[in-house]
Amino acid sequence: MSFFKKMLASVGIGSAQVNTELDTIEVRLGGEISGTIEVEGGQTDQAIGNIYVKLKTHYLRESNDRKIRATGTIAQYLVTEGFQLRAGERKQFPFRFRLPDQMPVTLHNVPIWVESGLDIDLAVDPKDEDLIHVLPDAKMQTVLDAVDMLGFRLREVTNDYAPRLGGALPFVQEFEYVPGTKFRGYLDELEILFFPRGESLELVLQIDRRARGLSGLFAEAMEMDERFLRVPLSKEELQRGPQAVAAFLENVIAKHL
Structure with a gap:
């Protein structure tokens, strides 16, 4: 038995x-x-x-x-x-x-x-x-609030396979936004990755510009209309709050349209 x-x-x-x-x-x-x-x-x-x-x-x-x-x-x-x-x-x-x-x-x-x-x-x-x-922790929430202040609408959040970017993880989490008032007509979408750096934060922004004219359509077809930016945010910058971070990000995005 x-x-x-x-x-x-x-x-x-x-x-x-x-x-x-x-x-x-x-x-x-x-x-x-x-x-x-x-x-x-x-x-x-x-x-x-x-x-x-x-x-x-x-x-x-x-x-x-x-x-x-x-x-x-x-x-x-x-x-x-x-x-x-x-x-x-x-x-x-x-x-x-x-x-x-x-x-x-x-x-x-x-x-x-x-x-x-x-x-x-x-x-x-x-x-x-x-x-x-x-x-989200306080650092990430500050950035999420800042992006919301710029009129972006969060469309999708996904975990995507990216072993070279994920560090110890085989994937990264991607936040995909569509533009609202400020950048409507200039961007198709904005994608953000978050990488904690101790008390600081590093963002990777993928700026997908809207095609304008024949050259823009060609660039879109060749996927040349996308820019990848690394944006560090120090502890002091984050502590200034969402409004200050929103102003900073607005300037960064505007420079790369």
């Missing part, structure tokens, strides 16, 4: 279960996420390997001229090392971790979730997933 239970546990039937209770599902960039992982033994004793917590999200990448959705790990944290779990036994493991500075936020339906799981040799690893809401 014991052998039969072990065989079933190896395919996930009657195996140990894991459940995560988060203290909060809303956290800002750079903030802490905490909770408790509860592990309950199954119908037989099992050797549990590491218990881990992963932050995960989806991103888009191209394959054979099609965009496909992939799953990426933002960060991984070790909660506890291996232990022996008796049948029916319950154990709880509290955890607290700081979110990485560079990670996506959950604007416009970008999903981010906490995945907790057990490593069990020669068996299906039990997992639990919990969605969280990651808000």
